[in-house]
Amino acid sequence: MTLTPEQDLLHVRDGRDIWAFDLYSVDQLSLTDLGVIFEIARKFREYKTHKFNLAKWNTQINCFFENSTRTLASFDLAAKHLSMDTTSVWGSSSVKKWESYLDTAQTLDAYNAKVIVIRSSEAWVAQMLSRHTAASILNAGDGWHEHPTQGLLDILTMLDHVWSDNLEWKLVTIVWDIMHSRVFGSLVRLLKQLWATVRVACPMTLWPAHVENFWVEMYTNVEKALTWVDIVYALRMQEERGATGFIPSLREYSKMYGISKKRLELASKNAILMHPGPVIRDIDIHSALSAVDEQSHILKQVENGLAIRKTLIWLMTQRMDGKTKTFTRK
Numbered sequence: 001m002t003l004t005p006e007q008d009l010l011h012v013r014d015g016r017d018i019w020a021f022d023l024y025s026v027d028q029l030s031l032t033d034l035g036v037i038f039e040i041a042r043k044f045r046e047y048k049t050h051k052f053n054l055a056k057w058n059t060q061i062n063c064f065f066e067n068s069t070r071t072l073a074s075f076d077l078a079a080k081h082l083s084m085d086t087t088s089v090w091g092s093s094s095v096k097k098w099e100s101y102l103d104t105a106q107t108l109d110a111y112n113a114k115v116i117v118i119r120s121s122e123a124w125v126a127q128m129l130s131r132h133t134a135a136s137i138l139n140a141g142d143g144w145h146e147h148p149t150q151g152l153l154d155i156l157t158m159l160d161h162v163w164s165d166n167l168e169w170k171l172v173t174i175v176w177d178i179m180h181s182r183v184f185g186s187l188v189r190l191l192k193q194l195w196a197t198v199r200v201a202c203p204m205t206l207w208p209a210h211v212e213n214f215w216v217e218m219y220t221n222v223e224k225a226l227t228w229v230d231i232v233y234a235l236r237m238q239e240e241r242g243a244t245g246f247i248p249s250l251r252e253y254s255k256m257y258g259i260s261k262k263r264l265e266l267a268s269k270n271a272i273l274m275h276p277g278p279v280i281r282d283i284d285i286h287s288a289l290s291a292v293d294e295q296s297h298i299l300k301q302v303e304n305g306l307a308i309r310k311t312l313i314w315l316m317t318q319r320m321d322g323k324t325k326t327f328t329r330k
């Protein structure tokens with residue numbers, strides 16, 4: 001008997017769930033949770049053009065207090081592919097009128113949304129709001145802190161590349177603006193959870209305080225950091241978070257740390273290149289490498305992002321109880 005895509009997804013899930021009612025940090029996820037998320041995401045990816053009826057009649061509100069291209073499009077399309085009603089609001093318009101984050105979120109919660117996606121320039125906004133809404137809160141990036149769905153889509157891309165369910169014995173180098181990167185915040189936690197060996201390469205001025213607590217190897221010489229690694233992960237210089245005050249100039253920084261074909265050749269033969277986007281061409285990564293080179297997995301990351309977000313949204317909309325019993329109004 002051939003299963004419909006819906007039946008296939010239900011079969012893969014088969015009653016399995018993740019523990020969290022919201023997702024504001026990857027620290028909330030156990031190894032078992034990661035296994036469930038990646039298995040369901042791969043199944044969603046298989047049916048990438050199918051419109052599922054798995055979350056029909058549910059509403060998702062994307063509340064972005066800070067700009068986004070791929071994360072907003074991806075969360076919105078993911079919900080639509082699950083047949084949800086969606087709307088997107090620029091939360092900054094409320095905050096500019098002196099409304100608090102909390103009042104904005106509770107206003108949106110009163111529309112009976114099942115999921116509210118939050119992006120903010122400040123850390124911990126999603127976690128704080130999750131205590132006050134009946135809707136599940138999904139963190140789409142909070143300040144310099146975390147970007148959990150980005151971390152999950154990055155790890156899915158890596159696991160597919162290495163054909164394994166962990167990253168033991170794998171060398172991953174993360175280059176560029178480590179200090180201001182919430183992508184780094186989620187990625188390094190997940191990499192360590194999956195036993196990867198992590199190197200970071202940037203000037204000392206861009207090392208975040210206590211980065212050594214993640215048990216990463218720190219390099220200021222990018223050539224040494226790239227030698228023999230399996231995965232090269234380039235970040236963006238985050239000018240909007242004041243990063244350029246920590247380097248002489250973008251041009252000089254790019255000369256010292258930008259990923260060129262020659263630098264990529266220092267990595268192992270089958271190494272892949274990743275970047276969360278948006279790429280600053282010829283600054284973070286040389287143009288010739290950015291999306292088209294066969295070593296570049298940047299567009300695979302984007303595709304995996306849709307599958308990961310469908311997975312999390314679906315799991316969150318399936319709650320019959322739980323959060324509504326425990327949440328507190330102010």
Ligand code: CP
Pocket residue numbers: 067068069070071072141147150276277278
């Ligand atoms: N990777 C990422 O978060 O991109 P956006 O800022 O475009 O959402």
